[in-house]
Structure formats: structure tokens, C-alpha cells
Amino acid sequence: MNDSPEKQRCPLWVKVLLGLSLALNLAVAGLAAGLALRAGGGPGGARVPGIGYALPYVVALPRESRRAVFDAVRDDPALPDRRARRADYAAMVAALTQDPFDRDAAQAILERQQNGVAGVQRAAQSKWLDVVAAMPAATRASYAARIEDVLKRGPKRSDRGPKP
Structure with a gap:
């Protein structure tokens, strides 16, 4: 006679349920990490590179114009x-990581990146000028006042957490 108890197998539905739970947990963790990086200015945090200098001008625009x-x-x-x-x-x-370090190769990469930022700047400035040029004088004056308000209060803190 066989006295050893028979090993019970886990039902398939339990395995599937655990797999789905793990997938959902990983998706939520990935989403949270992505949001944290974006809010903290990490990789991908700057949606439009090279536009930081003009941020007060863009922030003060109405939502539709800012989006444009x-x-x-x-x-x-x-x-x-x-x-x-x-x-x-x-x-x-x-x-x-190259040994010896190739200064010229690094310089070429930096110049490509600099040209990219300059291109972003040109495109943003051109569209911004189109938007502002289309504003009536009264709208432009109120826009200028909003720029002053943005400059006085500084950047929004909500995307960087509470004020210290």
C-alpha cells in the first residue's frame, strides 16, 4: 500500500489569476514610475526640449494657443x-567609454544636439510670433499682464510636489 499523500496540483484558473494579477501590478508600477520620472524632470519629463527659456511666454498663453x-x-x-x-x-x-577618448566625436554629437535645440527654439518662436501677431491689441495687452503675473509667481509647483 502507498502511504504517501498524493501531491495536489494548483488549478489552472488559480495560475491564470495569479499571472493576471502580476501583470496588472507591473503595469501599475510602470505607470507610477513613468509619472514620477515625468513630473521630476527625468527622462521624457521635458516634453519639448529647449523651450524652457520661453516658458513664461508659453504658460501665459491661452490653452489653445499654448497647445498650438x-x-x-x-x-x-x-x-x-x-x-x-x-x-x-x-x-x-x-x-x-571609448579608450582613448575621441574628443572630435563627442564634439560632433554635442553640435548635433545643439542644432536640435536651436531648431526647437526656431519652430517655437515662429509659432509663438504667429499666435501673438494674430492677437488684437487689447488681447495682447492682457497677455502681457499674464506674463508679468507668471514671472512674479514663478513656475507652478504642483508638478514638483509641495513647496518646502
């Missing part, structure tokens, strides 16, 4: 896309 400026930059095919920017970062990492 960002869309003009994002949709410009002449500007480097995310893939190109990542490729430049990868090229710089490769250049930095």
Missing part, C-alpha cells in the same frame, strides 16, 4: 524626434 505652439514643435519633421535624440545619447555614452 507645442504641436508646432512636436509635429515639425525637420526637428530631431525622440529616436534621434536617444541615438545621440547612446552615441555619447559610446564615445565616453
